[in-house]
Each structure stands twice: as structure tokens, then as C-alpha cells.
Amino acid sequence: MRRPALSALLATAALLAGAAAPGAAAAPPPTTPLTVAAPMTGAQLAASWTAPLSTRGRYVVDADGDRFKLKSGNWAGAQGTYEGSGDINDVTNHQADQNSHNLPLGLDRAPLDRILADFHALGLNSIRLPFANALLHDTSTVPDAAVAANPQLKGRTPLQVFDAVVKALTDDGFAVILNNHTTSYRFCCGLDGNERWNSGQSTQAWEDDWLFLVNRYKNDKRVVGVDLRNEIRRDTWDDPNWGWGDDHDAYAAYENAGNRILQANPDLLIVMEGINWYGIPTDITSHGRPNLKPVRNLSHTLIRSGKLVYAAHVYAFTGPKHSGASDDGWGSTHDSRYQDFTAEELARVVDEEALFVTQDGRHFTAPVWLSEFGAGGRGSDNAKEQAWFRNFTDILVRNDTDFAVWPLVGWADATGRPNDNWALVSYDTAGRKTSLDQPGDWRTADWRKLVDAPAREGRIAPTDRWNMLNLDFGDQNLSETLRVQPDWSQGNRKGNCPDSQRVVALARSSNRGLCTDAGQPAKAAGAWTTVTDERYVTHGDWASGYNKLQCPDHTFAVGYSVNGNSMAALKCAPADRALPLTQRLVWFDHGDNRPATGGATADDWAPGHYKGQCADGEYLAGVAYTWKWNHGGVPDALLCRPLR
Numbered sequence: 197m198r199r200p201a202l203s204a205l206l207a208t209a210a211l212l213a214g215a216a217a218p219g220a221a222a223a224p225p226p227t228t229p230l231t232v233a234a235p236m237t238g239a240q241l242a243a244s245w246t247a248p249l250s251t252r253g254r255y256v257v258d259a260d261g262d263r264f265k266l267k268s269g270n271w272a273g274a275q276g277t278y279e280g281s282g283d284i285n286d287v288t289n290h291q292a293d294q295n296s297h298n299l300p301l302g303l304d305r306a307p308l309d310r311i312l313a314d315f316h317a318l319g320l321n322s323i324r325l326p327f328a329n330a331l332l333h334d335t336s337t338v339p340d341a342a343v344a345a346n347p348q349l350k351g352r353t354p355l356q357v358f359d360a361v362v363k364a365l366t367d368d369g370f371a372v373i374l375n376n377h378t379t380s381y382r383f384c385c386g387l388d389g390n391e392r393w394n395s396g397q398s399t400q401a402w403e404d405d406w407l408f409l410v411n412r413y414k415n416d417k418r419v420v421g422v423d424l425r426n427e428i429r430r431d432t433w434d435d436p437n438w439g440w441g442d443d444h445d446a447y448a449a450y451e452n453a454g455n456r457i458l459q460a461n462p463d464l465l466i467v468m469e470g471i472n473w474y475g476i477p478t479d480i481t482s483h484g485r486p487n488l489k490p491v492r493n494l495s496h497t498l499i500r501s502g503k504l505v506y507a508a509h510v511y512a513f514t515g516p517k518h519s520g521a522s523d524d525g526w527g528s529t530h531d532s533r534y535q536d537f538t539a540e541e542l543a544r545v546v547d548e549e550a551l552f553v554t555q556d557g558r559h560f561t562a563p564v565w566l567s568e569f570g571a572g573g574r575g576s577d578n579a580k581e582q583a584w585f586r587n588f589t590d591i592l593v594r595n596d597t598d599f600a601v602w603p604l605v606g607w608a609d610a611t612g613r614p615n616d617n618w619a620l621v622s623y624d625t626a627g628r629k630t631s632l633d634q635p636g637d638w639r640t641a642d643w644r645k646l647v648d649a650p651a652r653e654g655r656i657a658p659t660d661r662w663n664m665l666n667l668d669f670g671d672q673n674l675s676e677t678l679r680v681q682p683d684w685s686q687g688n689r690k691g692n693c694p695d696s697q698r699v700v701a702l703a704r705s706s707n708r709g710l711c712t713d714a715g716q717p718a719k720a721a722g723a724w725t726t727v728t729d730e731r732y733v734t735h736g737d738w739a740s741g742y743n744k745l746q747c748p749d750h751t752f753a754v755g756y757s758v759n760g761n762s763m764a765a766l767k768c769a770p771a772d773r774a775l776p777l778t779q780r781l782v783w784f785d786h787g788d789n790r791p792a793t794g795g796a797t798a799d800d801w802a803p804g805h806y807k808g809q810c811a812d813g814e815y816l817a818g819v820a821y822t823w824k825w826n827h828g829g830v831p832d833a834l835l836c837r838p839l840r
Contacts, residue, residue: 214579225424231457235316240582241369247417248463248521249371250502253659254554256465256563256598257498261655266565266602267647268322268373269315269620272631274299274358275326275426276381280388291383294607297342297355298381300361301307302605304344305623308364314621315370315604317467319647321372322789324423324600325362329405329500330395339391345627359412367420373467374409375423375567376402377640391431393424393449403453406462414461421465424450424568428511429473437472438490443671446471453494455674458500462738469507469552477519477527478525484517487549493803495560497663501694505598508550509568510534514814527574533777535584542587543594551595559662559710559796568721570602572617573632573639582638582836589642591650601643660714662700662796663690667707667758674711675754677724684726685757688764692755693717698769699753699816701809704771704784705804705830707759714812715839717752718772725744725751727766739833746835750775753816761828764823775815776838779837784808785832810836 204309215439235483236244246259258264273296282289289613294301294507315323334354343349349357363370379396382388389396397405406422411420428436429448439447454466475483498504512535514520521527537545553564571585592599608617612630615621620643622630632640644708665672667689672677675692684690693699701710725748732746747753747768750773755767782789790809792795797809808831810816818835821827 202639205720206515211417224242235319236321237316237371238312239486239726241316241346243727244369245371247420249420249465249564250654251465251501253556253561254563255503257656261658263652263654263656264321264371265596265651266322266371266373266598266600267320268324268565268598269318269320269568269604270324270326270375270568270600270602271300271315271365271605272296272326272377272603273580274354274489275328275375275377275383276330277301277383278381279384279412280382282613294312294615297338298328298334299338299342300325300355301603301607302341302621302623303346303349303357303361304586305607305625305800306345306627306629307656308346308361309368310627311605311621312364312368312370314629314631316368318490318620318630318643320605321369321371322373322600323365323604324375325358326375326426327409328381329376329402330379330381331358334409335738339616340494354714362413362416362419366416368677369418370418373423373465374413374419375467376406376428376652377426383428385429387432391422392428392436392444392818393453394443395431399443399449402449403456405701406457410457410460410464417463420463421467423467423507424453425469425472427469427472430475431469435474437474438486439666441493443561447490447494447496448735451498452689454496458498458503459679460674462503464503465505466503466506467507467567467712468496469509469567471838472509475517477521477529478518479529480704481658483519483529485549485762487515488553489549491553491560493800494666495562495664497665497672497674497694497711499676499679499694500623500694501661503664505563506550506564507565508555510546510550510566510588511569511589511807512571512578512581524724534588535580535655537586537587539590541593546588546591551591551597554595556659557795558799559661559664559801560799561661565598565600566592567600568602570618571639573620574614574617574630574637576638576702580699585639586642589646593645595655596649598652599646609739610832648668660712660795661697662712662714662757663697664691664801665699665709665711667691667709678755684755684767685765688757688759688776690755690757692767697754699756700812700814700821701790701796701807701816702756704746704806704808704832706805706829707758707761708802708805709756710809710811712795712799712812714795717775717815717839720770720772722770724754724770725768728764729770735777735779735816738779738835740819741824741830742822743829744818744820744835750776753819756819763819763831779817780814780836780837781811782808782810782834782836783832784834785827810834811840814840 470488513534517531606616608622697711751768820833
């Protein structure tokens with residue numbers, strides 16, 4: 197969450213998802229600094245992990261399978277700091293009176309290597325690096341003053357400076373996750389033209405910008421991920437949605453872009469935030485901050501399993517239904533802010549909005565990155581915010597959660613007073629540092645508690661996965677093999693599992709399915725079979741009176757197609773070994789029929805519809821359906837066979 201000036205907030209707060217924090221007060225008396233572990237050098241950090249990153253269950257792991265907990269910070273600035281009114285060259289019209297010149301903040305005040313050393317001192321291993329789409333198309337030369345402390349960057353474009361920052365970070369061992377924060381350079385958070393991925397630009401242009409950047413850094417393996425879009429929210433007239441199939445559908449936009457990116461660079465993590473705000477914040481209109489709640493029933497599946505990370509933002513002054521507007525401002529409601537909750541209530545709310553995703557064995561299981569949180573530090577006397585920060589960091593510690601604090605870098609005046617007291621490190625014009633690790637910042641104890649907390653370490657065992665197929669509005673072709681082949685069921689909507697998975701379940705009348713790699717046999721070489729009739733029903737009629745689609749012996753279903761809600765075809769892939777032909781019939785025409793235990797059986801991936809599911813140790817070999825009794829050709833039964 198970026199924090200706008202109060203005047204900008206009041207002008208647009210009826211439709212916002214963010215708000216201003218109180219201004220800084222006089223600095224409190226110095227306190228005794230904590231004793232902290234010696235920070236890693238760049239060489240030590242680089243040697244401590246191996247790119248690329250991927251996921252196993254709820255954990256991010258490196259190329260060796262070792263846990264890589266994202267201990268991150270947001271190095272803001274390249275998303276723009278201009279607040280949208282007044283002379284853009286007047287620094288008072290920029291966030292916290294800081295003009296970034298659309299570059300990561302601080303390059304005018306401290307050398308790159310010095311800034312990175314200060315990041316190491318904070319205990320970070322990764323950087324979330326925001327940028328604006330405008331930066332990719334900006335051919336202007338940065339002002340010399342904007343890089344005064346880094347003269348080697350003079351004469352470059354903003355993108356070339358961004359390149360140099362990325363290279364410096366990765367050379368120094370940091371993992372970098374690129375974050376598409378804004379479309380234009382305008383800073384945060386209301387009707388600023390940055391509300392959605394396709395605000396001020398088309399979805400195609402947004403995807404193309406991502407592919408340009410992905411290809412630009414493809415050879416730098418420590419650029420480990422892409423955070424697809426920051427804090428999507430309502431614009432003047434319309435809300436974003438999750439799964440409606442229109443041009444405001446964040447669910448579809450994320451999945452389509454993520455899969456295009458993985459085709460260009462299969463090494464990257466794909467980070468997806470939930471919906472940050474919908475509705476109009478008044479006491480008589482519907483509104484709220486869903487975060488990741490929609491994922492519970494509609495999660496994503498990528499062509500590469502193990503590349504999805506979900507993200508959420510939490511700030512004290514906002515709330516599950518509070519925009520964050522000042523109490524006397526437009527857009528302020530009587531809803532609770534996060535800072536109003538007790539520690540127990542806050543833990544429950546954060547779990548409901550985000551951390552539930554880390555449960556094992558669900559269709560939505562993935563790491564959750566709390567990629568923005570923060571509070572006003574040095575000089576702030578906001579007791580509620582301080583209590584919230586303590587409670588929130590306790591939640592992150594207790595749940596061993598990946599995190600990224602906002603923001604890392606800001607400016608300070610000659611006395612050391614930060615312009616933005618949320619920044620963890622601030623520099624004055626002479627390059628003198630004021631940092632969280634110096635006396636006088638109340639956040640120090642909580643920060644050290646967070647970065648130094650015991651955490652799961654070492655090798656993370658590979659884990660089985662279950663992922664949704666969603667044909668609500670069109671094809672969901674997640675097989676890299678089939679994506680480069682002709683349409684295998686023309687005129688029908690198709691769902692294909694990732695190449696590492698197979699179909700294990702279907703829902704009745706909803707077009708949704710479930711894929712898994714549990715006990716997955718490897719696929720053999722050879723053509724995959726499209727089944728549209730009963731020619732492969734060769735071992736007896738296992739569903740008398742019903743139409744049947746059955747895979748050839750020793751093949752298993754990896755996709756299906758539908759016409760309306762009716763079954764049209766199965767796609768079957770050959771196994772690398774002979775598969776048992778004994779069978780079990782799973783009927784689900786009168787209710788759910790799923791295993792009592794196993795993957796994705798404790799969650800609902802097709803709400804309101806009956807589901808049939810083979811056991812984790814089985815493969816789906818056939819589907820029965822009928823046009824009788826007004827069934828309409830929807831699936832009624834599954835033919836399940838053991839894998840061994």
C-alpha cells in the first residue's frame with residue numbers, strides 16, 4: 197500500500213483502497229540499540245542459495261530444494277512519486293516531499309554499494325522492486341541530480357538506471373522480484389489511472405510489457421520472480437472481479453499473463469495479489485478488501501507447477517472493510533481498521549484473508565508473501581499503530597511467513613529527521629544515514645524479532661499437488677505439450693492439466709475439474725489420444741445405459757472438453773508402464789463422492805455442484821454420462837483404476 201498525501205486522499209477517498217498515515221512528530225529520546233547478528237556480506241548471501249526459486253507446498257525453495265524464506269523489502273521509487281497535481285518539478289507535490297525522478301529512491305544521496313550494504317544490515321535476502329509501465333517506454337535522460345551519488349549512471353534513461361539497480365542487487369546476492377506497481381508514474385492510490393492492470397493501457401500492452409522485461413532479465417537467474425500487479429481496486433465506475441470472464445477479471449488476467457511469462461522464462465515465480473478494494477466506502481454501500489478470499493473456491497493453475505506465490509497487503513490504518521480514509525474524511529466508514537482488532541482477532545482476520553492459503557493438500561495451497569506492511573517509525577507516537585505492528589509481526593513469526601516491508605529507502609533532512617518515517621533507511625543530501633538499526637526507532641525490536649525469528653530451514657521434501665481446471669468462460673489449456681498442437685476438440689471448451697499432472701476429479705454441471713501429480717506415472721513417448729466415443733470400452737459395460745468416454749488401456753485422462761455443460765471428449769496420455777485395469781466406479785449424480793481422506797477433499801473447488809473424485813492412488817480412466825432424465829450429458833460417474 198502506498199500512502200498518499202492527505203489532500204489527495206480526501207479528494208478521491210470515496211473510491212480508494214489506501215490512506216495517509218499521520219505526519220511524523222518530534223523524535224523521542226534515543227534508546228539502547230539491540231545486539232544483532234552480523235549481517236551477511238553480498239558474497240555470503242550469494243553463496244547461501246542457488247537460483248532459480250520454485251515452491252513446494254507452502255514454501256519457497258531454491259534450486260537445491262532448500263527453503264528460501266523471502267525476507268524482503270520494497271525499494272520504491274521507479275513506480276513514480278508525483279501525486280498528480282501541481283508542478284511536477286515542485287518536490288512538495290511528490291510523496292513525502294521526495295522526488296524519485298522515477299528511479300529507485302536514494303540514488304542521488306548514497307552510492308549503490310552503500311545502499312545495498314544497508315539492506316544487508318537489515319537482514320534482507322530479497323528485494324521487491326516496483327516499476328511503472330511508463331518506465332519501459334521512457335526515452336528521456338535522467339537528470340544528473342537524480343543520480344548525483346552514482347555518477348556512473350549519468351546520461352542514462354530510467355530503464356537503463358533500473359537495469360543497473362537490478363544488476364547491482366543480484367550481483368550482491370539478493371533475489372529480485374519485479375513488481376508492476378503502476379501504469380503511469382503517478383503515485384498512489386485513488387482515481388490515479390493505475391487501478392487495474394488495464395487502466396490506462398490494454399491488457400495486451402500490459403502482457404507485452406511483462407514479456408519485454410522478462411526477456412530483458414532472462415539471463416540473470418537471481419531475478420527470481422514477477423509480481424504481476426499491485427493492489428487492484430475500483431476505478432470510478434467499475435470493480436475488479438475474480439472469475440467473471442470480462443475485461444475486469446483479475447483471475448483470468450493473472451493466469452493468462454503468468455502462463456505467457458512462464459513460456460518465455462520457465463524459471464520465474466509468478467506472484468499474484470488478491471483484490472485490494474471493491475465498492476464505494478460509505479455506510480450504505482457494499483465495499484471491502486477481499487485480499488485472497490476468492491482463492492478459496494477459485495485458485496490458479498499454471499503450466500509449470502511449483503511457480504505460484506500468492507501475496508497480500510496489510511496496514512494498520514486500513515481494514516477488511518475500511519478504506520483507510522481519515523476519520524473526518526470522505527470515504528471513512530464505521531468499519532474496523534486492522535489496528536482496532538485485538539491480537540487474537542487480528543490473527544483470525546489475517547488467516548481468513550490470506551494465510552489460509554498455506555494449508556497443506558488443498559487446490560489452493562501455495563506460499564503466501566505478505567509483500568507490503570509497515571508503520572511510521574522514528575518520531576511516531578501512534579500507540580494503536582505500534583500495537584498493531586507488534587501483533588502483526590508476531591503473526592508473521594508464528595506462521596513462519598514470507599514478508600516484504602514497505603518502504604526501504606527515504607530522504608532525511610540535515611538533522612536526520614526522515615521525510616517519510618515509514619522508510620527503514622533514510623539519507624540526507626550529504627549521504628548521512630538514519631536507519632531503523634540506530635537508536636530512536638521504536639520498530640527496531642519488532643523488526644529484529646521478525647528477521648531473526650526461528651524458521652523452517654534446509655531441504656523441503658517434494659509434495660503432491662492438486663490444481664483446479666476452470667472452463668467457466670473458455671479453454672484452460674495448461675499443457676505445454678498441447679499448447680503447441682492444433683485444437684484437439686474444435687468447438688468445445690477444453691481443460692488440460694499441466695504436463696506433470698493428470699485429471700483426478702470432475703464436477704457435475706460446472707465444467708470444473710481437478711488435476712494432481714500424486715503418484716503420477718511418467719508419460720511415455722507417443723501420441724495422446726482424443727476419445728469421443730465408446731471404441732475403447734473393451735472390458736465390459738461398466739455403466740449400463742450411459743454414454744461412456746474411456747481412455748485406451750494403459751493411458752490416463754489428462755484433459756477433457758465440454759459443450760455447454762455436456763461432456764464432449766477426453767484427452768488421454770500414455771503411461772510409461774502398464775497400468776492396472778481393475779476398476780472402481782464413482783457415482784456423483786446425487787451428491788459428492790470424494791475420498792474421505794486425500795488431497796483437495798477438505799475444500800470446495802466447484803461450489804454448489806456435486807463432485808466425483810478418484811483416490812490419490814488412482815487414475816481417471818473414463819467418464820459416464822447420459823442424455824436421459826434431463827441429465828443433459830453432464831458427467832455422472834468416473835471410472836477410477838489403481839496406479840499400482
